[in-house]
Amino acid sequence: MADGTGTLERVPIKQLHPSPPRAREAGDEPLAAPVVAPPELAAPLAEIAAIAVPPRGRRRLLDRLRGTVRRPALAAGEAAAGGAGGAALDPLTLRQRLYGRGYVIPGDAAWVLALVEPFRLGASSALLDLAAGLGGPARTIAQAFHSRVTGIERDHERAQLGNAISTALGAAHLVRIRPCNPELLELDAGRFDCALGREASFAVAEKERFLRVVAQSLRARGQIVLTDFVLDRSAGERDELAAWRDGQARPASLWTAAQYSDCFKSLGFGLRRAEDISALYRRQIVAAWVGYLRAGEIRGLGASQIESVLAEAEACRRTVAALESGALKYYRFEAIAHYSFW
Helix, strand or coil: CECCCCCECCCCHHHHCCCCCCCCCCCCCCCCCCCCCCHHHHHHHHHHHCCCCCCCCCCCHHHHHHHHHHHHHHHHHHHHCCCCCCCCCCHHHHHHHHHCCCCCCCCCHHHHHHHCHHHCCCCCCEEEECCCCCCHHHHHHHHHHCCEEEEEECCHHHHHHHHHHHHHCCCCCCEEEEECCHHHCCCCCCCEEEEEEECCCCCCCCHHHHHHHHHHCEEEEEEEEEEEEEECHHHCCCHHHHHHHHCCCCCCCCCCHHHHHHHHHHCCEEEEEEEECHHHHHHHHHHHHHHHHHHCHHHHCCHHHHHHHHHHHHHHHHHHHHHHHCCEEEEEEEEEECCCCC
């Protein structure tokens, strides 16, 4: 399994599927270990960290983070820093604290390996990562299977940083990230065996073109796995969805699950799975924050750094609220080419 540095031991893939939460029984250990923190922070942090799945009718985890922790955390942080606010936390640094080294969206190494299980990767495999970020998932895959991974990343600086991390970890010969605007994506035909896209397409306006280029880059019987946000029009217009859209760095151009299905069929792909995993994605977000609070890192932060944490928590809260409204869903798609016609 993955440790805090993003390294991974070889484990049978069948053991990597996330298990559904088991109902707590009498005599079970508490969900959260005690949080070591100054007196001002101990009570609110312990209370929040104990909420792995908030019960219905109570304020959600991230609401509690925003409202309960803010004042004592600010006071404790300023005291620890001698009253200085300190430099704001870089969002990528904070997200890696939440999700793991090199990971910038929810889902850990075990989840990534579960997603690529259908590919049956090996040392001769070539995988295309459609939203590489800092390369954490790509390095996890390369280390587990010794496969070559080519990543594309919209943000030029993020791509450079991801490559620098790969070089420092001795993985540059297997993982390479190149900056690329997905709206203008061009790939050589028949270059890859499979493609993985985690939140790679929801902000792409020309999705059909994007997926066609990806499909043409795959070899015979190539496979695509996507996990992404989709729109559920049956829920109607919801304020939570509008708030989520407003918080996105780039405009969200959402498709419905049916539109993805139709597009895959038009590309000659059979859709083996189209699964609503919104509940799992929500649990991944909540678990990341529970882990962060258990670590107690917030206790020594200054005012500006606390504000950075709260801004990220607010973004996660908007995502959770939009998912719970039903207007936004998170889907996993698995598709395989019926035949090669390029």
